[in-house]
Amino acid sequence: MLRALLLTLSVVAIAHAELCKPDAQNAFKVRISIKTALGDNAYAWDANEEYLFKAMVAFAMRRYSSKSTTQISNVLLCNVTDRVSFWFVVTDSSKNVTTVPGSEVEAAIRMNRNRINNAFLLSDKTLQFLKITSTLSPPVEPSTPVWLIVFGVVLCLIVAGIVFLIISGIRKHKKKNKESTERENLEEKVEVTLENGIPCEALDIKAGHVNGVFAADDERFTSL
Amino acid sequence: MDEEVECSILQCSGHLPQYFALPRRQSKASGCQKGWAGTLRCAVESDTATGAFLIPYFIALLFEGIPLLHLELALGQYLRKGSIGAWNTISAYLGGIGVASWMVSVLISLYYNTVLTWVMWYFINSFQEPLPWSVCPLNENRTGFNEECYESTAVNYFWYRKTLNITPDIAESGRLQWWLILCLAACWAIVYLCTIRGIETTGKAIYVTAIFPYLVLTIFLIQGLTLPGATEGLIYLFTPNLSTLKNPRVWLDAATQIFFSLSLGFGGLIAFASYNPTKNDCEKDAVTVAIVNSMTSLYASIPVFSVLGFKATTAYWDCLDRNIINIINEFDLPEESIMRQNYTSWISFLNSSYPEKIAGLKLKSCDLQEFLDQSVSGTGLAFIVFTQAIILMPGSQAWAILFFIMLFSLGLSSMFGNIEGVFTPLLELQIVPKSAPKELLSGIICLISFLIALCFTLGSGSYWIDIFDRYASSVPLLVIAFFEVIGVVYIYKINRFSKDVEWMTGRKLNLYWQITWRFISPLLLLIVFTAFVTLQLQKPPSYTAWNPKYEGFPMKEEKVYPPWVQAICVLLVALPCMCLPLAALFHLVKQKRRSKDPSLVPSEVFSCQGANINFSHPKE
Numbered sequence: 096m097l098r099a100l101l102l103t104l105s106v107v108a109i110a111h112a113e114l115c116k117p118d119a120q121n122a123f124k125v126r127i128s129i130k131t132a133l134g135d136n137a138y139a140w141d142a143n144e145e146y147l148f149k150a151m152v153a154f155a156m157r158r159y160s161s162k163s164t165t166q167i168s169n170v171l172l173c174n175v176t177d178r179v180s181f182w183f184v185v186t187d188s189s190k191n192v193t194t195v196p197g198s199e200v201e202a203a204i205r206m207n208r209n210r211i212n213n214a215f216l217l218s219d220k221t222l223q224f225l226k227i228t229s230t231l232s233p234p235v236e237p238s239t240p241v242w243l244i245v246f247g248v249v250l251c252l253i254v255a256g257i258v259f260l261i262i263s264g265i266r267k268h269k270k271k272n273k274e275s276t277e278r279e280n281l282e283e284k285v286e287v288t289l290e291n292g293i294p295c296e297a298l299d300i301k302a303g304h305v306n307g308v309f310a311a312d313d314e315r316f317t318s319l
Numbered sequence: 320m321d322e323e324v325e326c327s328i329l330q331c332s333g334h335l336p337q338y339f340a341l342p343r344r345q346s347k348a349s350g351c352q353k354g355w356a357g358t359l360r361c362a363v364e365s366d367t368a369t370g371a372f373l374i375p376y377f378i379a380l381l382f383e384g385i386p387l388l389h390l391e392l393a394l395g396q397y398l399r400k401g402s403i404g405a406w407n408t409i410s411a412y413l414g415g416i417g418v419a420s421w422m423v424s425v426l427i428s429l430y431y432n433t434v435l436t437w438v439m440w441y442f443i444n445s446f447q448e449p450l451p452w453s454v455c456p457l458n459e460n461r462t463g464f465n466e467e468c469y470e471s472t473a474v475n476y477f478w479y480r481k482t483l484n485i486t487p488d489i490a491e492s493g494r495l496q497w498w499l500i501l502c503l504a505a506c507w508a509i510v511y512l513c514t515i516r517g518i519e520t521t522g523k524a525i526y527v528t529a530i531f532p533y534l535v536l537t538i539f540l541i542q543g544l545t546l547p548g549a550t551e552g553l554i555y556l557f558t559p560n561l562s563t564l565k566n567p568r569v570w571l572d573a574a575t576q577i578f579f580s581l582s583l584g585f586g587g588l589i590a591f592a593s594y595n596p597t598k599n600d601c602e603k604d605a606v607t608v609a610i611v612n613s614m615t616s617l618y619a620s621i622p623v624f625s626v627l628g629f630k631a632t633t634a635y636w637d638c639l640d641r642n643i644i645n646i647i648n649e650f651d652l653p654e655e656s657i658m659r660q661n662y663t664s665w666i667s668f669l670n671s672s673y674p675e676k677i678a679g680l681k682l683k684s685c686d687l688q689e690f691l692d693q694s695v696s697g698t699g700l701a702f703i704v705f706t707q708a709i710i711l712m713p714g715s716q717a718w719a720i721l722f723f724i725m726l727f728s729l730g731l732s733s734m735f736g737n738i739e740g741v742f743t744p745l746l747e748l749q750i751v752p753k754s755a756p757k758e759l760l761s762g763i764i765c766l767i768s769f770l771i772a773l774c775f776t777l778g779s780g781s782y783w784i785d786i787f788d789r790y791a792s793s794v795p796l797l798v799i800a801f802f803e804v805i806g807v808v809y810i811y812k813i814n815r816f817s818k819d820v821e822w823m824t825g826r827k828l829n830l831y832w833q834i835t836w837r838f839i840s841p842l843l844l845l846i847v848f849t850a851f852v853t854l855q856l857q858k859p860p861s862y863t864a865w866n867p868k869y870e871g872f873p874m875k876e877e878k879v880y881p882p883w884v885q886a887i888c889v890l891l892v893a894l895p896c897m898c899l900p901l902a903a904l905f906h907l908v909k910q911k912r913r914s915k916d917p918s919l920v921p922s923e924v925f926s927c928q929g930a931n932i933n934f935s936h937p938k939e
C-alpha cells in the first residue's frame with residue numbers, strides 16, 4: 096500500500112517535473128520585482144506568496160473558461176530564483192498529464208491581469224509575464240485638446256489689445272482733427288486787419304515779399 | 320524722426336528700454352548665432368568645452384563688437400536719421416549700406432518669428448498633465464508605443480513629428496501644418512500689437528520683455544543649482560579645453576555670433592540711437608551695453624549648464640540602470656544586488672566568469688563625459704535638450720511654462736529690433752504718404768511678413784530656417800559691418816568723425832577706438848569673411864535630415880543640398896551684398912545724368928547734401 100502510494104507520488108512528481116521546466120511547452124516565465132515596486136514596504140517572496148500566485152492563476156483560468164475544474168494543484172511552479180523569477184504551467188485535470196494550451200492561459204491572464212497585479216500590489220512592469228504582452232491603457236484625451244483652449248485665450252487677449260490700441264489711435268486722431276478745425280474756425284472769426292489786401296499777420300511772418308514788377312533778373316537779388 | 324511722445328518716454332527712462340532691446344538675439348534658435356544661448360549651443364555643438372569658447376568670444380567682443388557698436392550708436396545719434404538716411408548723408412555712394420541693412424532685417428524678421436511660433440506652440444502645450452513630450456503615444460493596436468517614438472525619444476518625437484511634422488528631405492515640401500499656421504498668426508499679431516505705433520508702443524513693451532527673462536533666469540538658477548549633477552555641468556562649462564581653439568570654426572562662430580548678439584549691421588542700432596538726445600554719451604552707452612550683454616550671457620549660462628549637467632547625469636544613471644536590469648534578469652540575481660556604486664566591480668567579475676553571456680547582452684557603455692558632450696544640432700538646445708531636462712524636474716508644467724514665456728519674451732524683444740529696422744527706413748524713404756497712419760503701415764508689414772512666412776510652416780520648413788540662419792544672417796552682416804567701418808573711417812574721414820563724437824560726448828576719442836576703428840576691426844572682419852568663404856567652399860554644403868526610414872535612425876541622415884537650394888543660399892547672401900555696389904552705381908548714373916542736364920543744377924546748390932555737416936546741428 097505504502098509502496099503503491101510512493102510510486103504514484105514519484106510518478107506524479109516526475110510528470111510534474113517534465114511538465115514544468117524552463118522553455119517547456121505551454122510554460123510561461125514570470126519575473127517579479129517587488130523591491131522596485133514597493134521599496135521599503137517590500138514583502139519577501141516565500142511559499143505563501145507562491146500559493147497566492149497559484150490561486151490567482153487558477154482563478155483566472157476559472158473565470159476565463161467558466162468551468163470550475165481548475166484547482167490550485169493544477170498550477171505548477173518551478174525554477175524559482177532569487178531574482179524573483181519562475182516558470183509556471185497549468186495542467187489539465189480532465190486529461191492526464193497534459194498542460195492547458197498556452198493560448199488559453201495567455202488569454203486568461205490577459206483578461207484578469209489587473210486583478211492579479213492588484214493581489215500582489217504590483218503593476219504590469221513589476222509583475223512581468225514574459226511572453227504575454229499587456230494591453231496598454233490609452234492616455235486620457237479630453238474632447239478638445241488643451242492647447243486649443245489655451246491658444247484661444249491667448250488669441251482673445253491679443254485681439255482685444257490690438258482693437259483697443261487701434262480705437263484709441265483713431266480717437267486721438269479725431270480729437271486732433273477736431274482741435275485743429277476748431278483752431279481754424281477760431282482764427283477765421285477773429286477780424287483780420289488788412290493792408291493792401293494782405294493780412295497783417297502774413298506781412299509780419301514773412302521776411303518780405305518779392306514784387307514781381309521790379310524783379311526782372313533773379314541774379315540781382317540775393318537768395319533768401 | 321523725433322516725435323514729442325517718443326522723446327519724452329525715452330528721455331525720462333534714461334534710455335533704459337531701448338538699450339534693453341539690444342542684448343536681445345537671445346532666442347535659442349538654430350545655428351550658432353543667437354546671443355547667450357548661442358554661445359553655449361555653439362560650444363556644445365562643436366564639441367568644445369565652453370571654457371575655451373569664451374576666449375574667442377571675448378576677443379571678438381573686444382576687437383569687433385564694442386568698436387562697431389560704438390560706431391553705429393555714434394552715427395545714429397549724431398546724424399539723427401535711420402540707417403538709410405545716415406549712410407546717404409555720409410556719402411551718397413554708401414547709401415547702399417542702409418539698404419543692405421534693411422534687406423537683412425527683412426530676411427531675418429521673416430524667419431525669426433517662426434522660431435517664436437515654435438516657442439508659442441510649446442508654451443500652449445505646457446498646460447497639459449502629463450507634458451505631451453514626456454510620453455510616447457501608443458501604436459494602433461495598443462500593444463506598444465509608436466515605433467518612431469520608441470526608437471528615438473518621446474521628446475524627439477514630439478519635436479520632429481508633432482510640432483514640425485518634418486519631411487525626410489528638403490526637396491519634399493510636405494503640407495502646411497495648420498497648428499503652426501495658427502501659432503504663426505498669433506505671433507505676428509503679438510508683434511503687430513507691440514509695434515503698432517512704432518517705438519511708442521515698443522518702448523513700453525520692452526520693459527516687460529527685457530526684465531522678465533532676468534527674473535526667470537534667476538529662478539532657473541536657483542532650481543538648477545539644487546539639481547543633482549549640476550556641479551558636473553558647471554565644471555564642464557568652466558574647464559577650458561584649449562585644443563579646440565585650433566579649429567577655425569570656433570573662431571568663425573564666435574565672430575559671427577557677436578553680430579547677432581549685439582545686433583550690429585541691422586540698422587536697428589542707428590535707428591534707436593537717433594532717438595537719443597544729441598549730447599548723450601554714446602561711448603559709455605556702447606561699453607555698457609556690450610558689458611551688460613556679456614554678463615547676461617555668462618549669468619544665463621550658469622542655469623543652462625547646471626540643467627545640462629543634470630540631464631547628462633540622469634541619462635548616465637538611466638544607462639547604468641538599464642544595464643543593471645539586463646544583467647539581473649539574465650543571471651537571475653536578486654534585486655538591488657547590483658547598485659550603481661558597485662556596478663563596475665560586478666561587471667568586471669561577470670566579464671571574467673561569463674564573458675559570452677555578457678557579450679550577448681550587448682550592454683551600452685555608460686560614460687558621463689560622453690553624455691555631457693552630446694550635441695544636438697539645429698534647434699536642439701531649447702526644444703529637445705531642455706524640454707527633456709524639464710520633464711525630470713518636479714512640477715514640470717510650471718517650469719515649462721516659465722521657460723517658454725522667457726524664451727518668447729527674449730525672442731520678442733529681438734523681433735522689435737528687426738521690425739524697427741524694417742519700419743524706420745520705409746518711413747524715411749517716404750514710400751508711404753505721411754497722412755497714412757502708422758498703424759496701417761505696421762499692419763501691412765506684419766501681414767505681408769505673415770504670408771511669406773507661411774512657407775516656413777511646411778513640412779520642410781525647419782530646413783529652410785536653418786538655411787536662412789546660416790546664410791542670410793552671417794555673411795551679409797560681415798560685409799555690411801566691413802563697409803560701415805571703411806565708410807566712416809576712410810570716406811567720411813576718422814578725424815572728422817572723432818570731432819563729431821568729441822562734440823557729442825565732451826571728451827576726445829581715446830587710443831583704443833582709434834586703433835580698432837582704423838585697423839583692427841576692418842582687418843578682423845576681412846579675415847573672418849575670407850575664412851568663412853574658404854570653409855564653405857571646401858565641401859558642398861550639407862544638412863542633417865530626420866528620416867525614420869534611415870538605417871542609422873535615430874541618428875540624423877547627412878544629405879547634400881540639391882543645386883537649386885544651393886542657388887537660393889547664394890541668393891540669400893548676394894541679395895543684401897549686391898545692394899552696396901548697386902546703390903553706388905545708381906547714384907553714379909544719377910550724377911552723370913545731372914551733369915549732362917544743366918537745368919537740374921540749381922536745386923543741388925542750395926541743398927545741404929555734401930556740405931560740411933559740422934555746421935548744422937541736424938534736428939528733424
